[in-house]
Amino acid sequence: MNCFRSPPSNSWVYPTVILCLYGFFSMFRPSESFLIPFLSEPSKNLTTTEIANEVLPVWTYSYLAILPPVFVLTDYLRYKPVIVLYVVAFAVSYLFLLFGRGVVLMQVAEFFFxxxxxxxxxxxxxxYSMVSPEHYQKVSSYCRSVTLVAYTAGSVLAQLLVSLANVPYSYLFFISLACASVAFFFSLFLPMPKKSMFFHTKSDREACQKPLEQGTVLEEAQNHKRAHPELFANSRNPGDRELSNPAQEKTALRHFVHWLQDLKECYSSKHLVYWSLWWAFATAGYNQVLNYVQVLWEHKAPxxxxxxxxxxxxxxxxxxxxxxxFSVGYVKVSWDLLGELGLAVFSAVIAGALFLMNYTLSIWVCYAGYLLVKSSYSFLITIAVFQIAVNLSLERYALVFGIDTFISLVIQTIITVIVVDQRGLNLSxxxxxxxxxxxxxxxxxxxLMRSIYILYxxxxxxxxxxxxxxxxxxxxHPQEPRDVSTKF
Structure with missing residues (x-):
């Protein structure tokens, strides 16, 4: 008996198409590549120091503070209202950026972002609440790819408009705002899910489902390429597993206890712990680079x-x-033996690129360093996702990456408070x-020390x-005793 009641074979097409259209227009942001130059214009009355040390840190703080309650509300409200909130907050943020002036209003814009x-x-x-598991890999590819295409297309359009048409930076923000409005329109046509992670679970028999094949999980892991891979990981459905006691499904606290038990079991593996630690620490540092690299470019070439x-x-x-x-799928090495050596080598490459970006006087060398940082991180994060996913079930995969995401945000907040914030060191x-x-x-x-220990x-x-x-x-096979008498 099949305990998972799959929707009709074509039921996944409509929500996927609408969500992809929504994703394209919400991620088509030509303004994002020129945020700092726009804020540096005389009309905004901001200095580079104010932008870096007073405005941008607000994004990190608000992100960390809002993520835990939003995670719960997303499940309780069954996703769609939060999808609408996403694009509304995006539009409000851009309205403040366009029409606001001064530090305080720009901080409000960063709060909404x-x-x-x-x-x-x-x-x-x-x-994942709308389609059956056999379609996960396909819809993952579509939804992830469309956001990458949209972001790339928006960046290309922005460069063409600025370089060839010489349009003001504000026009890029109006285009982004218009795209957000289109995304809001498409969000209204999304069907309302009937189930969610733990507030709206189905009965035991209906909730029971087969886990994805290991190969499918690994294939999905290799599709996670952006600065935010961790968000996708949170989308798995830990509440859909079969529970030994049906009453446990009705209580959020019981689910939380099960999550804690799963975490204890998952992190009992030292291999998983070290890969997760790299993931959390490296992502925190990488997000700091992404958040402030335009400020550095503005400093190098106003x-x-x-x-x-x-x-x-x-x-x-x-x-x-x-x-x-993509290249990770074609690298044939023993990751258990050489994986952490790869983390050490490419982390060193990222460190060298950041030092180069700091000391160079050429904006082109600075650009090249950024390309090296982003490519190296994308390569490593794919390996890390792959290694963490390989020994986990679907539900544990979600749980571990949810925790790693939150830890990464905490680390990033600490870095921001100490290094960037005006109440901290307030560094240039x-x-x-x-x-x-x-x-x-x-x-x-x-x-590197870990890899030497592993190899030894x-x-x-x-x-x-x-x-x-x-x-x-x-x-x-014991050896026969030698007859020494024949020697004489």
Whole structure:
């Protein structure tokens, strides 16, 4: 008996198409590549220091504060209302950016953009409540690909409009706002899910489903390429598993207890712990780089005095990151043995690129360093997702990445408070990137020591096994005693 009642074979098409259209227009943001040049214009009355140390940190704080309640509300409201909130918050943020002036209103805009980042989880979670598991891989590919295409296309359009048509930066924000309005229109046509993670679960028999094949999980893991892979991971359905006691499905507290039990079991693996630690720490540092790299570019080549190519660089970096992630599927190595050495080497590459971006006087070298950082991170995060996913069931996969996401945000908030915030060290943008480079250098050093230990342990274990095999062979086939008398 099939305990999972699959929807009709074509029932996944309509919500997927609508969600992809929504995703395209919500991620088509030509303004994003030129945010800092826009805020640096005289009409906004902001200095680069105010932008870096007072305005941008608000996004990190609001994101961290809003993510936990939004995660619960997303489930309780069954996704669609939060999807609508996502695009509404996006529109409000851009209205403040367009018509606001001064530090306070720009901080309000960043607060609403924090809501955008936190509610983005609903986009990736929605489709899995609407389709059966056999369609997960297909809809994952569609929904993820359309956002990458939209972001790249928006960056290219922005660069063309700025470089060839010489349009004001504000026009890019009006285009983004118009696209947000179109996304809002499509969000109204999304069907309302009938079930969710734990507030709206079905009965035991209906909720029971087969886990995805391991190969499907791994294939999905390799499709996660952006700065935010962790949001997609939260979209899995831990409440849909078969429970031994049906009453447990009716109480959120019981589910929370099960989550804690799963976490204890998952993180009992040292291999998983170290990969998760790299994922959380590296993502925190990478998000800091993404958040402040335009401030560094503005410092190296002020937009008021020179032509800038932020849009072209973002498009190229996104494409390079996609290629790097795709290449992971064709790399044939023993990840258990050499995986952490790879983390060390490429973390060192990221550290070197950040140091180069800090010390160079050429904006083109700075651009090249950013391409290297984004490609290296995309390559490593795909490996990390792959390694964490390989030994986990579908539900645990969701849970681990949810925790890793939150830990990453906490680390990023601590970095922001200490390094960036005016109440902390209030460092200049160049010094910030020196700190970020040192941060990744420490990560590289830690995992280099780990990899040396793993390689040495593997060598010793191989020698012990070889010795044991030799002894076993000798015991099975003892040598005949030599007749020394024949020598004489």
């Amino acid at each position: 924090g809501i955008v980042s936190a509610t983005e989880i609903a986009y990736f979670a929605y489709i 937009s008021q005095d020179a032509s800038i190519y932020n849009g072209a660089v973002e498009a190229a970096a996104t494409f390079g990151g996609a290629l790097a992630s 943008i160049t010094t910030q990137f020196l700190v970020y480079g040192s941060y990744f250098a420490v990560i590289a050093g830690v995992f 342990s593997a060598k010793c274990q191989k020698e012990v096994q070889s010795l044991a095999a030799t002894q076993s062979l000798n015991e099975t």
